[in-house]
Amino acid sequence: MNTKAEMNLITLNIDGQEVKVERGSTVLEAAKAAGTYIPTLCYHPDLSPFGACRLCIVEIDKMRGLPTSCTTPADEGMVVHTNTPRIQELRRNVFELILSEHPWQCLTCPKNGRCELQEVASHIGLGEVSVPPIYKNLPKDTENPFFRRDYNLCILCGRCVRMCQEVRGVGAIAFTYRGGQAMVGTAFDHSLQDSDCKFCGACVDVCPTAALMDKSSLWAGIPDRKVATICPYCGVGCQLKLEVKDERIISSVPDPDGIVNHGQACVKGRFGIREFVHHRERLTAPLIRRNGEFKEASWDEALDLAAKKLKSYTAGELGVIASAKCTNEENYVMQKFARAVLGNNNIDHCARLCHAPTVAGLVQSFGSGAMTNSINEVGDAACILAIGTNTMEEHPVIGVEVKKAVNNGAKLIVANPREIDLCHFASLWIRHSPGTDVALLMGMMRVIVDEGLLDSAFVKERCENFDTFRESLKSFGLDFVERVTKVSRDRIIEAARMFATHSPATILYAMGITQHSHGTDNVMATANLAMLTGNVGKPSTGVNPLRGQNNVQGACDMGALPNVYTGYQAVADPAIREKFEAAWECRLPSSPGLTLVEMIEAAYCREIKALYLVGENPALSDADTQHVQESLAQLDFLVVQDIFLSETAEFAHVVLPAASFAEKDGTFTNTERRVQRVRKAIEPIGDSRPDWWITCQLAKRLGGRGFDYSCPFDIMEEIRDLTPSYGGISYERLESGGLQWPCPTNDHPGTPILHTNIFTRGKGRFIPLKYILPGELPDEDYPLILTTGRSLYHFHTGTMTRKVAGLNIIEPEGAVEISPQDALPLGIAQGDKVKVSSRRGEVITKAKVTEVSPPGVVFMTFHFAESAANILTNPKLDPVSKIPEFKVAAVKVEKI
């Protein structure tokens, strides 16, 4: 231990035992460090000290009275007594008072055996309660679909209130009323649905009694086992514990020791897993289409048929669509299958529809297309630019980090046309017109350069091509930028100064940046801004694309892309190709394959005749879905492998039932490049099988060699051999938490921050940019801009979340958000049925009149098949990354 750390330590005496703790620790923490038990109820390590339950009182020499140890800072030389007769007597009295307002019906209580009151009672040794009992007789909250609230059991420890307020920053609940009437509640005692509650369940997880209980596992009892795994929803990669009883999942609870999420989750991970895993509509047997109808078949029948059909096409007529929901091991097997068995590079997945521009853009700027920094660094940033990300809804646990930063005094700049939740605690909200991000960012950079606020040393030493870039700034005069973005010049100047003068500053972005026909330009603009202000390669800085799917980073890393093998090793590079040919013992094609969107188009033109599609739902998720569905219908042969019969599976000839994330082992790589272990909690449902097993079976039937893996561990070993950035990532090491790539060797600690001393490509490259109009602008026929996104309560095409009853109670159907200014002249009122149409098609949905959407812009989510936003979206592609323009389409809205 170095001397500095030594100096930060203080020594105190607890019950005669010397203990050293860090300065700033409380007496309670010191006692814990010494292994001394002090009863507590209101204390929680993630929350600020509260001193409400009064159980943790101690005696401290030379200090008056009996201070609460949770609120008393430890000091050098303190002598603390935790268990004198005087303390015991008083603790018993305090506990009697608590118990006088808490019914003792433990045998009929769902928390029996896990209740913290019981634990404290057993330590305190209370013989009787002499205070007369009071039963408050408050009505139970049964309205809310996820947890039961019974405040008759509440002991007012305030953990839930502090969790909601301090950690989640929501404040849906507070202490209300006073004295004997005091309780935890909402404004005017409204239901939680009518409050700000986001149903993250963090309050439930910290409640010491049964006042707040997960409804789904209320009477399930104590689980047989808890299996640590990773949430299957978004790219944050929260560590969860699946609680299993009688071989069924009864609950999913965030892991307090989770390195990414620190005990936090969102409504989907907390309450949206058990039901979809055990849903009666899960596919439990292979299906073969016979005379237009699906009939159940055996695995041998289905696999033999699929292999026989696939064999009958030439390599160029085949394509594979892999899945960002599957594990790394499975994606590896799928791309190996496409390349080594089918003999072409026609493999892609939905990253094409979300972060293809990130990979294309950041590779040009930095040399590596992933989040440069880690999630936990966001909380320590001095300035955050959140552009094109609805973080609170789409990456709620990263949203928690953003709020933490704001609570620590950070400046938050939100650039978003919609008034999203983030705007409410932003220092500055920029409401630019959709599709004008390049103009906005270049305008800000122009100000930074003109005012000399750039980090010249960083630009000079670490970057290149600055002069050409500076030339390109000339066309971004503030008059022009103001006119294009519809943001006042003062706000642009303020944003530029704020970002440039607060260090460290970090950029967060998501689909709002990428899903444009100039998405790659948008990405490079963010990279330019980060380099210009010297915010790369240092803690709490960087360019941080927030990825959507649980394993979209991993699926890219594994080479489920048409131009690269694992670890972004180019298929066109002969040396790399030779390496893979030697390892896989076969000849490999040299030319890059078709992208996802190109494959669908090729299917339409009947150039691609058969597709093997795993865990994706392009019939709902891709732009201009009517055209996509027509393309799928053109296919001679479609194999769909999924956990449910999705909208896309309806087009299939053979459907193969896959096991869900809870039923298999493997790894996911989250948005911050962290590879984490997914662990099998239960046996596969029905006759479903893990995706890797199915692909291997298919490969072997097609004569593929090297598919005899006995378990995902074998596959990971092969990945490590062939992928430099994954070289040091072994299952053994992953047991003690995740590892962030690049991690080339067994003794490499992983890389939380990229580009620290040198950019991956050597020097950071400034890219000159031009403002390009969106592919489609509003006109007389289609006067409004449609922009699309996701909601907190649903995920993607709803395959999983729409199977969860509670989520559908909160958000049962889609709607089009429209501003009052646009709704009024159209005669549209709240809840009216409306028709939204674009040049591609039309959908019927409900109107949600709200100021969240600015005038001229309407918004829809793409979760709902019955009002599918992607029927309307524009398939115009970004020329570099081939992403369609999901974020800007011209539409009209009519009342019907």
Add this chain to the structure above:
Amino acid sequence: MESELAEILAPYEEKKGVLIPVLQQVQEKLGYISEEAISQIAKTLKLSGSDIFGVASFYTQFRFVKPGEHTVKICLGTACHVRGGEQILNTVKSYLSIDTGETTKDGKFSLERVACLGCCALSPVIVVDEVVHSKMNPLKTANLLSSYYQGGGDEV
């Protein structure tokens, strides 16, 4: 109402530690703290509605229902209590079918209980709006209240 609120709130935009004076001014202007007012204050001060309600409901000075046309205050200070104030309160409660802190459905009366108005010699007393009615009994109380429905009221 919205503009009245906006006027009160304007000087406090995003300020910290101003909640109680804001609530006091809102109540002075509107007579009570409405749901709308709470959501408006929440937006201005960047606080959650529940937090604001939590603070407001801690103090007896704030009320959450629109006050009636007339405010009836029943004194339950020592002298009034000893001389039957409780009975007077019960009479009013049953006559108006409301509890303390509430307003009648027709919006005519709201009811408050107070502790000593400083006129103990007149106990038990009722104050309707600003007028003190002395040495009350249940019958006088009922007559007093009914007079308001007959258009008299203030002259009693």
